[in-house]
Amino acid sequence: GDSVTQMEGPVTLSEEAFLTINCTYTATGYPSLFWYVQYPGEGLQLLLKATKADDKGSNKGFEATYRKETTSFHLEKGSVQVSDSAVYFCALHTGRRALTFGSGTRLQVQP
Amino acid sequence: EAGVTQFPSHSVIEKGQTVTLRCDPISGHDNLYWYRRVMGKEIKFLLHFVKESKQDESGMPNNRFLAERTGGTYSTLKVQPAELEDSGVYFCASSQELGRGETQYFGPGTRLLVL
Numbered sequence: 001g002d003s004v005t006q007m008e009g010p011v012t013l014s015e016e017a018f019l020t021i022n023c024t025y026t027a028t029g030y031p032s033l034f035w036y037v038q039y040p041g042e043g044l045q046l047l048l049k050a051t052k053a054d055d056k057g058s059n060k061g062f063e064a065t066y067r068k069e070t071t072s073f074h075l076e077k078g079s080v081q082v083s084d085s086a087v088y089f090c091a092l093h094t095g096r097r098a099l100t101f102g103s104g105t106r107l108q109v110q111p
Numbered sequence: 112e113a114g115v116t117q118f119p120s121h122s123v124i125e126k127g128q129t130v131t132l133r134c135d136p137i138s139g140h141d142n143l144y145w146y147r148r149v150m151g152k153e154i155k156f157l158l159h160f161v162k163e164s165k166q167d168e169s170g171m172p173n174n175r176f177l178a179e180r181t182g183g184t185y186s187t188l189k190v191q192p193a194e195l196e197d198s199g200v201y202f203c204a205s206s207q208e209l210g211r212g213e214t215q216y217f218g219p220g221t222r223l224l225v226l
Contacts, residue, residue, distance in 0.1 A: 032212065043219035043220055046214055097213070101146075102153055
């Protein structure tokens with residue numbers, strides 16, 4: 001079956017540090033890939049997505065590139081801010097409509 | 112445009128009681144999904160409605176869970192009787208179109224605690 005593996009958190013960084021959150025996947029078929037973010041006290045929000053190999057999704061300074069050869073979709077940001085503190089979820093869907101999520105990575109950015 | 116809304120935001124009940132969660136999708140969205148996150152683990156799919164019909168309910172854990180979507184608008188998820196392991200956050204999501212680029216919009220979730 002489909003699965004998503006994320007690096008375990010929490011990840012603690014200082015403001016303006018570089019962020020990478022690793023995500024790898026296993027899927028039957030050709031998935032679309034997503035990063036969702038959950039800020040404290042809020043629901044899940046779509047951060048970015050990519051629907052085919054080599055596509056780069058980007059939003060709010062975050063980027064992730066769909067790497068089919070390594071089955072990865074790592075999330076990166078060049079300079080994190082305190083306001084980026086949240087839980088980040090990597091997810092995919094294939095022909096089956098349901099999203100398959102990773103376990104989430106908590107990011108804590110310190111001033 | 113209003114987003115996906117869920118009610119209640121929190122619920123604390125005792126084992127054996129009944130709880131009903133409600134989700135109002137974005138207006139015009141035919142697809143409605145329920146997911147849950149238990150004990151800080153991954154978010155898992157429960158079921159998918161297309162309008163008022165259940166398209167996929169393969170993620171429903173057992174027959175204590177009953178989901179309905181009256182008239183293809185809002186949806187309810189009833190847990191009866193609730194067990195301790197049902198505690199978690201229940202998310203609802205909706206989308207307009209199916210396909211590779213489908214984006215599911217999530218509500219804030221209902222935090223359920225069964226004591």
